[in-house]
Amino acid sequence: MTELPRQLMNHPLDPVTAREIAEVRRIVDRAGLVTEHTRFVYVGLDEPSKQEVLGGTDARRFRVLLLDLATQVSRDVLVDLAGGEVARNDVLDTVTGGQLPVLDEEFELVEQLLAKDExxxxxxxxxxxxxxxxRVAPLSAGVYADEYPDEAGRRLLRGLAFRQDHPADPAWAHPIDGLVAYVDTINRAVDRVIDTGPVPIPAASGNYEDPEVSGPPRRTLRPIEISQPEGVSFQLDGNLLTWENWSVRVGFDAREGLLLHQLGFAGRPIIYRASIAEMVVPYADPSPVRSWQNYFDTGEYLVGRYANSLERGCDCLGEITYLEAVIADEAGNPARCATRCASTRRTSASCGSTPTCGPVRRRPAASAGW
Known part of the structure; x- marks a missing residue:
């Protein structure tokens, strides 16, 4: 990829740059922590404390979560960027501390393994x-050691199945109930298959972009035009957004997505930090197939990595400023997660498919609706 221009850091909460991520990877590699089997599960700014930020610190530390697919070792690493060294290297006990978030490549692996399981x-x-x-939706498994003692410390995903009637068909509409598989992604083995018997599969189409399903497009809406001939009312200095008496620092993280810091009004602090700390989706289905189904979208799947890049004149109309975010891919290399573009006054556009964050691949249709 083309390296993004480096911005000089003038605030400890400045957005992460591509050059910083590349340097973090270099430091981790130099410390002997990277092999061909190493995956960078997460790379993000290890934010200074509130007291450090208000005191004007210039520290830039990064937290790096590493998974070695060959040795099954998980690491929690702290990188001191200014010092050019690894400040902490903790090997995680997966029995007591759990597993690192799910890798993108593991979503594809589960379906591939199941396609060969008798x-x-x-x-x-x-x-x-x-x-x-x-299609298989490989989901974070949790650990149920009381029922399955051999699960402790293992990296498992539980796969639910969905029928896909054609390549563009949203498979979520056709769940294949009564069936689940437990897959060990490190050892590339199907641990067990639970089949409680066939259940009728819903036949109704979920393809609401198909006129035969949703009906013809509306023709009653009149054109809308948004313009500000004198320009916008807000100002953006780096990631500091000011508008009227409001001010806020806008950031982005691969785990949490959008971050807001130091939100204030007329110079008075209101909120120091705001983010989606977690999004929990408990299904509460007692059946043996789904009793474990309980998603933690931020901690287990890193929802920020699956942000879609917005398109000029498509997702927003009028005088628009798009902010750029940079994250690390699973090889530890920088990747764009959104684009900054010039303002536009286009009043209409036909929106195509928007690219996902950086080089991250889209999940299969059965698991793309998160």
């Missing part, structure tokens, strides 16, 4: 299904 294929055949038409 138990899985037999369960699909009993339901009259072709494995080529089945």
């Amino acid at each position: 138990r899985w294929l037999a369960a699909l055949a009993e339901r009259g299904l072709d494995v080529a038409d089945v």
Whole structure:
């Protein structure tokens, strides 16, 4: 990729730059922590404390979560960017501390492994299904050591199945219930398949972009035009946004997504830090297939990595300023997560598919609706 221009850091909460991420990777590699099997699960700014920020610190530290797919070792690493060294290197106990967030490549791996498992294929055949038409949503498993003592410390995903009637079909509309598989992604093995028997698969289409499903597009809405001939009312200095008496620092993190710091009004502090700390989705289904289903979208899946880049004249109209965010991919290299573009006054546009953050691939249709 083309390296992004480096901005001089003048505030400890300035956005992460591509050059900083590249330097963090270099430091971690130089410390002997990177092999061909190493995956950078997360790289993000280790924010200074509130007292340090208000005191004017210039420290830039990064937290790096590493997973070695060969040795099964998980690490929590702290990198001192100014000192050019690893300040902390903790090997995690996955039995007591749990697993690192799910890797993007693991989503694809689970479906590939199940497509060759005889138990899985037999369960699909009993339901009259072709494995080529089945998408798998590989989900964070949790640990149920009381029921399955051998799960402790292992990196497992539990896969739920969905039928996809054609390549553009949203498979979520056709859940294949009564069936779940437990997959060990490190050892690339299907641990167990639970099949409680066939259940009727919903046949209704979920493709609401199909006029046969949602009806013809509306023709009653009149054009809208948004313009500010004298320019915008806000000012953006780096990541410091000011508007009227309001001020806020806008940031972005691969785990939490949008970050807001030092929100104030007329010079008075209101909120020091705001973010989506976690988004929990408990399904509370007692069946043996779904009793474990309980998502933690921020901590387990790093929702910020799946942000879509906005498109000029498509997602927003009028005088628009887009902010750029940079994260690390699973190889530890910098990747764009959004684009900064010039203002636009286009009043209409046909929106195509928007790219996901950086080089991160889209999940299969069955798991793309998060």
